[in-house]
Amino acid sequence: MKAGFQRRRRRNLQIFRAIVLIAAGLYFLVPIGAMFEFSTRANDQVSRTLGAWKSIGTFPDLVTAITASIELAAITAVVMLVLLVPTMVWVRLKLPRLNRIVEFVCLLPLTIPAIVLVVGLYPMYLWMGTNLSDSILTLSFAYVVLVLPYSYRALDAGLSAIDVKTLSEAARSLGAGWLTVMTRVIAPNISNAILNACLLSVALVLGEYTIALNLFYNNLQVEIAQLGRTDAAVSIAVAVASLLFAFVLLTILSFVGRGRVVATGQTGK
Amino acid sequence: MSERRGVEVRLENLQRRYGTVTALDGLTLTLSPGELVALLGPSGCGKTTALRLLAGLEDADGGRVVIGGKDVTGLPANRRNVGMVFQAYSLFPHMVAWENVAFGLQMRKVGTAERKKRALETLELVGLGRFAERYASQLSGGQQQRVALARALAIKPQVLLLDEPLSALDAKVRSRLRDEIRRIQLEVGITTLFVTHDQEEALAIADRVGVMQSGHLEQLGPPTEIYSRPATPFVAEFVGLTNRMKGDVHGGTVDVRGTRIPLVDPDVEDGPATALVRPEAVTLASNGEMEDGPLVGTVIAIAFLGAMSRVTVDLGDTIVLAQMATSAASQTPAGTKVRLTLRPDPVLIQREQPATTAP
Amino acid sequence: MTAAGNPALAITAGRPKEGGRRFSLDWLGTVPFLAYVAVFLFLPTLIIVAGAFVSADGGVTLGNFSAVTRSFVVRAALNSMLISLVTAVIGAALGAILTYAIALGSPNSVLRRMVTSACGVLAQFGGVTLAFAFLATIGPAGFVYVMLKDHGIDFYGNGYWIYDIRGLEVVYLYFQIPLMVLVFLPAVDGIKPQWREATESLGGNSWHYWRYVAGPLLFPAFLGGTLLLFANSFSAFATANALINQGGIILPQQISNYVSSETGGADAGVAQALAVLMIVIVTLVTVVYSLLQRRTSRWLQ
Numbered sequence: 044m045k046a047g048f049q050r051r052r053r054r055n056l057q058i059f060r061a062i063v064l065i066a067a068g069l070y071f072l073v074p075i076g077a078m079f080e081f082s083t084r085a086n087d088q089v090s091r092t093l094g095a096w097k098s099i100g101t102f103p104d105l106v107t108a109i110t111a112s113i114e115l116a117a118i119t120a121v122v123m124l125v126l127l128v129p130t131m132v133w134v135r136l137k138l139p140r141l142n143r144i145v146e147f148v149c150l151l152p153l154t155i156p157a158i159v160l161v162v163g164l165y166p167m168y169l170w171m172g173t174n175l176s177d178s179i180l181t182l183s184f185a186y187v188v189l190v191l192p193y194s195y196r197a198l199d200a201g202l203s204a205i206d207v208k209t210l211s212e213a214a215r216s217l218g219a220g221w222l223t224v225m226t227r228v229i230a231p232n233i234s235n236a237i238l239n240a241c242l243l244s245v246a247l248v249l250g251e252y253t254i255a256l257n258l259f260y261n262n263l264q265v266e267i268a269q270l271g272r273t274d275a276a277v278s279i280a281v282a283v284a285s286l287l288f289a290f291v292l293l294t295i296l297s298f299v300g301r302g303r304v305v306a307t308g309q310t311g312k
Numbered sequence: 313m314s315e316r317r318g319v320e321v322r323l324e325n326l327q328r329r330y331g332t333v334t335a336l337d338g339l340t341l342t343l344s345p346g347e348l349v350a351l352l353g354p355s356g357c358g359k360t361t362a363l364r365l366l367a368g369l370e371d372a373d374g375g376r377v378v379i380g381g382k383d384v385t386g387l388p389a390n391r392r393n394v395g396m397v398f399q400a401y402s403l404f405p406h407m408v409a410w411e412n413v414a415f416g417l418q419m420r421k422v423g424t425a426e427r428k429k430r431a432l433e434t435l436e437l438v439g440l441g442r443f444a445e446r447y448a449s450q451l452s453g454g455q456q457q458r459v460a461l462a463r464a465l466a467i468k469p470q471v472l473l474l475d476e477p478l479s480a481l482d483a484k485v486r487s488r489l490r491d492e493i494r495r496i497q498l499e500v501g502i503t504t505l506f507v508t509h510d511q512e513e514a515l516a517i518a519d520r521v522g523v524m525q526s527g528h529l530e531q532l533g534p535p536t537e538i539y540s541r542p543a544t545p546f547v548a549e550f551v552g553l554t555n556r557m558k559g560d561v562h563g564g565t566v567d568v569r570g571t572r573i574p575l576v577d578p579d580v581e582d583g584p585a586t587a588l589v590r591p592e593a594v595t596l597a598s599n600g601e602m603e604d605g606p607l608v609g610t611v612i613a614i615a616f617l618g619a620m621s622r623v624t625v626d627l628g629d630t631i632v633l634a635q636m637a638t639s640a641a642s643q644t645p646a647g648t649k650v651r652l653t654l655r656p657d658p659v660l661i662q663r664e665q666p667a668t669t670a671p
Numbered sequence: 672m673t674a675a676g677n678p679a680l681a682i683t684a685g686r687p688k689e690g691g692r693r694f695s696l697d698w699l700g701t702v703p704f705l706a707y708v709a710v711f712l713f714l715p716t717l718i719i720v721a722g723a724f725v726s727a728d729g730g731v732t733l734g735n736f737s738a739v740t741r742s743f744v745v746r747a748a749l750n751s752m753l754i755s756l757v758t759a760v761i762g763a764a765l766g767a768i769l770t771y772a773i774a775l776g777s778p779n780s781v782l783r784r785m786v787t788s789a790c791g792v793l794a795q796f797g798g799v800t801l802a803f804a805f806l807a808t809i810g811p812a813g814f815v816y817v818m819l820k821d822h823g824i825d826f827y828g829n830g831y832w833i834y835d836i837r838g839l840e841v842v843y844l845y846f847q848i849p850l851m852v853l854v855f856l857p858a859v860d861g862i863k864p865q866w867r868e869a870t871e872s873l874g875g876n877s878w879h880y881w882r883y884v885a886g887p888l889l890f891p892a893f894l895g896g897t898l899l900l901f902a903n904s905f906s907a908f909a910t911a912n913a914l915i916n917q918g919g920i921i922l923p924q925q926i927s928n929y930v931s932s933e934t935g936g937a938d939a940g941v942a943q944a945l946a947v948l949m950i951v952i953v954t955l956v957t958v959v960y961s962l963l964q965r966r967t968s969r970w971l972q
Contacts, residue, residue: 047371048388056775063772064786067848071793074804074845077814081807130704137697145701148708154957155716155950156906158923162946163715165930166939188711252798252909257927268799268913279807282800290792369868389871396872402865405970406887415883416873449969467873 075286082280095276096284105281108266111179115262116248118183120241123194126187128237131198132229135207149195152188157253160185168258179260189254190247194240201236205229246289318346318503319380319470321366327374328361328527335361337527338375343471348497348504349532350518352511354550358527359507363473366505368392379470390419395464395502396473400480402460403448409459410435410444416467434462437496454485461493465500472497472504478513490517511551515539523547541576545662548588553622555589555632559661566661569606569627571654575661585661591622593655594634598644607652611644625650719950722943735944744925744945750836751905751922758843759900765844766851766900767893773852774859787856790849797846798909805842806914809833834915842910847900854899858892858967888970895963902956906949922949 085092100106127149134141152160164185171181207229214228230237252264261269263285270278321343328336336358343349351359364370366377368389376385384392403412413431414422422430435441438458448456457477464472474493478486494517497504508514514521515535522532523546531543542548559568564578566587573587602608609627621641623634632652644650726732738744776783809816811831819826832838862885870880908923919925922945929942 048386049369049371060772060775063768064782067769067772071789071845071849073815074801074808077808078800078804080814081812126704126707130701133697133700137695137700141698141701145704148712151712154902154954155712156908156923156953158906158908158926159719159946159949159953160715162926162930162939162942163718164711165942166718167715184711188708191708191712246795250795250798250800252913253923256909256912257930259931264799264909267803271799271803271913272916275803275806279803282803286796286800294788367868367872369871389868390874390876392872393874394872396869398865398869401863402869404866404869404884404888415870415875418883419870419874419879463869463873473872 075283078279078283078286082276082283084276095274095280098277099281099284102270102277104261105266105270105277108261108263109281111261112249112263114180115183115186116245118180119186119190119248120244122183122187123190123240123244124237127191127194127198127240128230128233129225131195131202132207132211132225135202136211146195146199149191151192153192157189157251158257160188161254161257164254165258179255179262182255182258182260182262183248185254185258186244186248186251189251190244193243193247197239197243198233198236201233201239204236205232242292242295246292249285249289318344318501320345320378321380321471321503321505322378323362323366323375324378325375326362326365326372326377328358328365328370329373334527336365336372339524339528341522341529341532343503343505346501346503347519348494348506348517350506350508350514350521351524352508352514352521352551353524355509357524359509359524360475361527362524363475363505363507366471367394367396367473393467393469394471394473395467395469397457397460397464397475397477399476400453400456403456403463405448408445408447409440409451409462412448412459413463413466416463420467431462431466434466435459437465437499438462439492452485453481454489457481457489458492461496465496465502469502472502474504474506476508477506479508479510486513487516493517515551521551523550525550541658542588542660545588545660548660553591553633553635555591555594556662557587557589557630557632559585559587561585561661566659568654571607571656573654573656574658576658577660580661585663588660588662589632589654590657591633591635593657593659594632595636595653595655596623596625596634596644596650597653598648598650602649602651605651607654609650609652611646611648611650613646614641614644625652627652716950719943719946722939723947725940727940735940736948738929738938738941738944739948743919744922747919747922747925750920754836754839754843754921755901755904757840758847758904759897761840762844762847762900762904763851763855763893763897766848766896767855767889769848770852770855770859774856774862778860787852790852793849794846794853796849797907799913801842801845801910802913805833805838805845809841836920838914839911839921842914843904843907847904850903851896851900854896854964855892858889861967861970862888888967891963892967895960895967898956898960898963902953902960905956906953 082095083091083093085094130145134145168181171177175181210228210232211224214224219228249263251262252268255262256265256268263281267278267281267285270281323339323341326336326339328334339358339362341349341362351362353359361370365372368377368384368387368391372385376383378384379392379394403409404415407415410428410431413434414427417427417430432441432444435444438461440455440458440462443451443455443459446455448459451459460477477493478490481489490513493506506514506517515538518535520533521535521538523530523538525546531538531547533543538547538551542551548554557568559566559573561567561575561580561582561584563582564580565572565574566585567573568587568589573589596611607627609625609632611623612626612631613624615622615624616638619638620635621638623636623641623644625632625634634652723735724731724733726734739748773783773786805813807813809826810833811827816827827833833841866884866888867880870884875883906923908921908927911921912924912927919928926942926945926949929938929945931937
């Protein structure tokens with residue numbers, strides 16, 4: 044039986060698809076695998092060792108930087124939530140006309156590269172350093188701005204999936220105050236979106252380099268880069284670890300977020 | 313656009329399988345020049361597959377497609393000269409109506425001026441001359457389908473294929489456009505295959521209707537024949553409403569609640585069977601006091617359908633539908649006790665284990 | 672077309688009637704948020720824009736912008752443009768091919784879901800880790816380089832280009848391609864199979880389909896994606912700085928040098944002027960991108 048025209052076309056497309064996906068898979072996976080390989084190299088270039096991984100704890104500056112970055116991630120996520128969730132709910136309830144403005148402001152940092160933002164932040168941090176505090180944790184002020192677009196999108200998807208107005212009117216008519224409405228009614232209903240926003244913020248802060256470097260703070264990424272000049276294997280081991288951590292976070296996110304974000308994110312289909 | 317150019321179209325023993333599923337199981341169908349045949353059947357019966365094989369959008373596993381005496385089985389879709397109207401959303405969204413219609417002419421290397429002229433003529437034919445400069449997003453669903461029809465006709469195809477072209481439209485637009493399609497088809501005189509799952513649509517538009525099930529034709533014939541003399545229980549049940557009434561077969565007739573009714577196919581064994589009785593074959597009378605009997609029951613609902621009405625009668629152990637003129641139905645409001653009469657039109661019967669007609 | 676947009680409009684439409692009679696204090700609820708972004712988003716932006724036009728002695732000047740003509744700044748700017756252009760065009764092209772391959776599969780398959788969420792991660796993946804990943808792969812001691820050299824292939828025959836612009840380009844593609852997949856996939860998904868079938872039944876072949884139907888439909892989204900990739904690569908700093916530490920090779924590194932130079936070359940005014948230029952370019956590109964994106968979504972809703 045002769046192979047039909049349509050069938051031949053479909054088979055060619057499948058071959059094309061397989062080749063492209065395999066090539067892409069190699070391009071994207073090999074560098075990550077290579078980091079593993081590099082971080083477990085022994086001096087003789089043949090045998091394997093976990094020496095670099097085990098020695099991570101013996102670099103005090105590195106441990107300090109790791110701690111600082113984790114603290115920064117936590118503070119940033121909390122400040123972001125406290126700032127964003129009540130505002131977004133309030134605007135939906137009382138000031139629908141401001142909705143567009145809040146969205147615009149939140150997405151604005153996407154068009155202001157971090158390297159540009161740092162130029163404006165530099166004199167501010169200079170002033171803060173002498174008059175208030177020069178702790179590395181002050182970086183979280185800037186980081187909240189940095190994570191604004193991503194957090195906003197995640198929270199917006201969650202809030203769009205529920206009827207904020209009806210829910211809060213119902214709760215208010217039953218005698219609940221605003222704080223109760225926020226913590227007991229709204230927040231539980233958008234818990235997925237809140238988790239999404241937090242995980243994205245944490246992943247972003249753990250990977251941040253530009254602002255910290257230019258403001259002379261040694262966060263995780265800056266420390267890894269510096270260490271890379273003296274002990275490449277250890278710094279790559281830490282890089283792999285931070286990457287894995289971010290990957291785990293984002294995988295959790297993709298599982299948690301699937302139900303709601305997928306259902307409300309895109310129209311059509 | 314008025315020259316008749318209908319050609320004969322033959323589908324011969326077409327086979328198509330998807331993995332283990334058989335979509336077409338030896339379909340044979342001949343369309344006479346200029347004829348409109350509607351393929352009717354439930355989803356998954358193979359009607360759309362048949363149309364796509366004819367269009368060349370899918371390959372047959374076996375069998376032949378012959379258009380105008382020429383075997384086109386091995387030809388790709390773009391060399392078959394077949395016009396196709398899809399279910400919905402098939403207009404190119406970045407072209408205005410006339411550009412859509414002119415597209416097939418562009419593929420045939422017709423000059424720009426001539427292309428536009430013929431596109432506008434064809435839009436005129438479907439009554440959309442004024443909308444030539446509109447994009448699909450600026451047209452209603454019915455108008456989009458008219459443009460799609462014009463696009464299919466503009467290339468002066470040998471065959472016109474319509475794949476459920478009305479199913480995405482609302483009821484009123486649907487029946488108007490259905491009649492419009494028929495008018496244009498007759499005017500152009502093109503051989504047409506129309507696929508639908510809507511029996512009313514098929515019966516209203518077609519010269520002949522082919523009822524399909526599980527990849528083969530159950531019956532092919534004029535609408536009146538399909539409706540009044542269904543060849544199989546499946547056709548009887550799929551086309552129109554049917555009462556299923558228990559009865560006993562004796563020597564070529566079936567005894568239903570005391571009424572003898574002839575069988576369409578008298579050569580069957582005696583024994584219990586289910587008779588398929590059309591609502592129009594049921595009449596009812598009411599004359600005050602009435603003794604109980606096998607065909608005496610109570611009217612429980614009347615559905616007003618315009619000139620006709622459908623009356624639902626509860627016989628105690630079963631429910632029977634009767635269809636009659638509205639004036640007659642109004643004599644027996646809900647709650648009335650009535651006696652049914654079954655007109656002795658030949659009926660089909662169904663036995664207990666009809667594996668072939670399971671839905 | 673956001674889900675949030677429509678109810679908001681509906682509510683505003685009915686509002687003017689009652690709006691006038693009472694002066695509402697509802698806006699107070701947004702004060703904390705607005706105050707925060709005023710201090711940490713608008714104030715820095717203001718500092719940049721104002722500072723760019725102020726000279727060292729406090730007068731208004733355009734002098735800061737004259738630094739743009741310094742040869743190493745010009746070279747860095749050209750490098751940035753070149754890298755952005757090359758990685759945007761190549762990234763968009765390869766990304767489009769990958770997108771098409773993804774879209775060929777069933778929309779709900781596990782593979783597709785895995786690939787799209789991997790793209791979400793990789794598009795954000797940059798900076799130090801990415802630089803290290805490529806050093807570990809094709810660096811002078813990298814896994815792939817060493818393996819190929821053992822087999823007689825030495826792609827560093829003409830010097831270690833990984834520490835140069837070409838190296839940056841290869842590395843940038845690692846996040847450019849996935850970003851293209853993310854922004855281009857909705858457009859490709861909007862292409863209906865009926866359009867190919869209609870083209871075929873009207874007598875067109877594959878070339879006609881791509882030339883007259885799919886091509887024109889996808890082109891605005893493709894161009895928009897290319898612009899977004901350009902802006903993305905134009906504003907990237909971390910990856911380049913981690914890979915090439917001699918500094919100053921691309922525009923963001925020049926800005927970094929002028930902000931806070933360890934060698935004493937800092938000049939806030941020049942840094943601010945360069946930052947203004949970047950904002951202008953990135954904003955311009957982003958605006959055109961969203962216009963193109965809107966046009967495609969009108970067709971392919």
